[in-house]
Amino acid sequence: MRTFRRFRSDSRAIEGLPIRLVIALVVGVASLGVMMNMLSGVGGLTVAELDAKPDPAVIGPESEDIDIVVVDPDGEPVEDATVVVTGGTATLDDVETETTDEDGEVSVHVAPELGPNQQEGTLEVRIKPPAGSDYADERENTAILVIRD
Known part of the structure; x- marks a missing residue:
């Protein structure tokens, strides 16, 4: 007590x-x-970020083929990834979609348009990773620059 x-x-x-x-x-x-x-x-437990490398990265507002390589963080090509090219500040009539080959490459045909007083614009590139892979595309990819001559 x-x-x-x-x-x-x-x-x-x-x-x-x-x-x-x-x-x-x-x-x-x-x-x-x-x-x-x-x-x-x-x-x-982690996912690897994919990146797109367009060639050429700068084009004019006319019809053109662009080769795009999809790579992983080590720079290795990624097969069966779906590449989607859409209009950013430059416009496209249609969304262009292609699937990468065994070398991680696609060729996309685009015909971008710029507005009447617009001197430059961009096309956006997104990647849908292969199904069942440990890849992701969460960061912004290299944009394709469209410049009026």
Whole structure:
């Protein structure tokens, strides 16, 4: 009974609690950061970003064929990816869609148009990764620049 009264009258017990909680929180967040960094290095849990490399990357507002290579982060070609070319600030009559071959290449025929007072515009390139792959296309790809001569 005597011990209970001593704790009951002791108001210092709460003083160290907030700092202990802050220390535990900081240590926990640091540990979580280290674990997440370790997990991001595991290949099976991550996806690889695809990129499109158009050639030529600059064209005029006339009918033209553009070769596009789809590559993974290591620069290796990606087969069976679907390349979609749409109008950005330049316009296209239709959306152009092609599937890459074993070399990761497609050839797309475009006929971009610029507005009456427009000197330049862009065509956007998107990639639909092959089905069942660990690829993604979440970042913006290289745009095709259309320039009036």
